[in-house]
Amino acid sequence: MDVILLQRVAKLGQMGEIVKVKDATPVTSFCPRARRLRANEANKARFEDQKAQLETQNLESKKEAEAMAGKLDGQQFVVIRSASDGGALYGSVTTRDIAESATAEGFTVDRKQVVLRGPIKDLGIHDVSVVLHPEVEATIEINVARSNEEAELQASGKSIQDLAAEEEAAAEFEIQGLFDDIGGAANDEDGDDN
Template identity: 35%
Template sequence: MKLILRETVASLGNAGDVVNVKPGYARNYLLPQGLAYTASAANLQRIEAEAARREEQERRDYLEANRQAARLEDLTINVTARAGEEGQLFGSVTVRDICEKVEEAGIDFELDRRAVHLSEPIKSVGEHRVPIRFQSGVEVDLLVVVEAEED
């Protein structure tokens, strides 16, 4: 019996997959649990339309991420913070600080904090490369320059 999965089913397939299962498994488990529905011609067309729509959305997201990455690639963020004699900061520069500085720089989009992959807060003066990874897989390094605050 041919079915279309609504959800990912272990050892069977992912949501949207067309699978062939035994009639008893379909009638007694997959259909009553709402995990699948019959693979009629109309349902197959709907699945194909959803796949095309999803693919188009992924393409748009990828293009938007590339546009945002190009804007961030040319950007240098300057942060001033109190520091000791040897360049150690009294505090630290965090993901939140970086996102705020990017917003202040006048970028036409809001940088999601989850995209900033800072392994640990910046605690020293100097230039630091911070990786920005967008959800669509696009990655760019943002240059963050930390300077000591003048007394």
Template identity: 45%
Template sequence: MKVILLERLEGWGGLGDVVTVKDGFARNYLLPRSKALRATAANLKVFDAQRAEIEARNARARDAAAKSGESLDGASYVLIRQAGESGQLYGSVSGRDVADAINAEGGKVERAMVVLDKPIKTLGLHEVKVRLHAEVVVTVTLNIARSLDEAERQARGENVIAAQFEEERLAAEEAQADLIEGGAGQIEGDYVQA
């Protein structure tokens, strides 16, 4: 189906472009969300007559998104999740979790605005893109940890998983040294050989 784009769509084109898309994409996404019009002769005339108004509306929306994005860009959010010893999460962090964390601290983001290339399944600091408008993208940092103390350590740049393994290794070496010092396997005192 041929449609006239009413805003810039990544991978498809810019405002006013006539593009061919699959029928379902047009009927279920573009047309109901007023992102496009069917490319008929009548709609082309209507679009040409209203092009300046549509461009002005798009510019206002872009400016509003850029203004709200200034406070979000570079912000850091802490998410407490359960994870195994190796730092693998028992679930994953989804776009909804990211949007909820941002909204809890006063931002206004919808779940669909969060761009996750792949699900987040490990502890640590993760950068996530948030698309506030087709032309405005900001980056936020997620600090995913098992506790607030661990989140603070990660924020300082410490690798908590490596530190945990190092602590366990040092404790094991200390226990081994204690055993050797104490004469592990040696029997003190008098004993009779048979």
């Protein structure tokens, strides 16, 4: 089936292009009806009549998206999740979680705008793309932590795994000191018997 694109669609084409798609492909799911028309003579004439209006609407929405991207780009949002001592999450952070955390901070982000490169399944700071318009994208940081205190530590540049290793080393040093004290006390007692 040939379709006329009513706006730019990533990996498919620009506004006004006629592209060939199969009826039963995922193309029809990421290119909804609002973005395409079946390419027949009547729709081609209709598109030509509406082309100036569509370009104007596209330009306005692109300007709005660029303004929003300017505010959103580089922002960091915190998502609190349960995780193991090693930092592996019990589950994963979804696009819905990211959209809700951004919305809670006063930004209007839909979960369909959030693009994950891969699943977020561990603690730390992760870069995530937000597609605000087919031609405008912003990058935000998602700070995944077990508590707000951990999130603050991660935001300052410290890794939760590094902090856990430091605490473990400090605990081992303290235990070693106790054993040294006990060993020294035993030697003192042996010396008193002589």
